[in-house]
Amino acid sequence: METTDLTMFLVVKSEHGQHVHGLLKNEGWLEAEVETRRSDDGTIGFPLASLCPVEGVVNWLNSTSSLEGVVEMHQGVRRPTVDPHRRLHKAIQTWLDENGLALEAITLAPAKWEKLGDLALLPRQVSTTEAWKTARSHEHAESLWGAMAAALNVSAIGVQAPIADDTFRSSQVEMLLGPSEVCFTDHGMTYTFDAAKVMFSSGNITERRRIGNLDMSGEVVVDAYAGVGYYTFPMLVHAGAAHVHACEINPASLAGLKAGAEANGIRHQMTVHEGDNTVSLASLQGIADRCHLGLLPSSEAVWEASLLALKPTGGILHIHMNVEEENIEDWVKDTVVRFEQMSQHHQRGFNAEVLHLERVKWFAPRVRHVVLDLRLRP
Secondary structure (H helix, E strand, O other), X not given: OOEEEEEEEEXXXXXXXXXXXXXXXXXXXXXXXXXXXXXXXXXEEEEEOOOOOHHHHHHHHHHHHOOOOEEEEEEEEEOOOOOHHHHHHHHHHHHHHHOOOOOOHHHOOOOOOEEEOOXXXXXXXXXXXXXXXXXXXXXXXXXXXXXXXXXXOOOEEEEEEOOOOOOOOOOEEEEEEOOOEEEEEEOOEEEEEEOOOXXXXXHXXXXXXXXHHOOOOOOEXXXXXXXXXXXXXXXXXXXXXXXXXXEEOOHHHHHHHHHHHHHHOOHHHEEXXXXXXXXXXXXXXXXXXXXXXXXXXXXXXHHHXXXXXXXXXXXXXXXXXXXXXXXXXXXXXXXXXXXXXXXXXXXXXXXXXXXXXEEEEEEEOOEEEEEEEEEEEO
């Protein structure tokens, strides 16, 4: 057992460990080379990376998830060396040396990537450098992609491109090696789709798990932006929803949604509404206990239709939005007022109650992806 220098740990209750681990990992604040600390008092400590703002991490945790934690200093235990970044750097440098290119591996290796089953998606920025263009045009470039795939333990490599400016917000990927079709398991659920045509954000993993941990026993739910089942599947598989009306317009997402539902054995609990969700929602008035509005940067286009989809006794809305950090509190207040005004306009008589605000992740500098859980009832 190899010890490290003294390490700062964020200590929380073990029952919140999975959630906090995901939050720290998304922020890049988890020290991957040091083991977590489990204590007999029911707490777990996560080692903090040097980039983590240690002095503010407790306040960040509380504002992000309303959870309590403390920062403690302990002797750490080093993990065995399995860091994929090191493997990737070594594989790239070996290829550069073998092909006589006077470049450093760091100029080609991405700092992060998204792994979807056997496919690793590299960020778009990596492909814009002169070093990458040099390697990309090399006659033996394909052997580089193979070496990188082996280092990342995948069989396919692609580079992300900007989301298409079309009705479907289609994913765009340049495949370097292997197929773009993926099939993988996330938190006990199977997802299967074409990653070159469908967007899947691993950064939303904590929110998918939070939704799956809610109690929706026996509920009828409307998912206004179902995609490939990002939230539809957790609501059915883990939260106990009785039935989900899944609205989706993208043909590639619809194919993944149906295939994933079959793989998870929940197809009989879903009604898939293909096409424009404003049309679909108009046919679903008064039937839902809950509506999920999972579109960024804003789901405002279906706020009114989702309110009308709730039963006369009311229900719960999960409203996704990108909001500047300093405006979040005002946005919550304004959203409450807007839904109460819409309710009055349609003579529903609902009052709006804030149940929870989740800060999912940073979407851009100073801009948060947030989810507002809002209860509406007479």
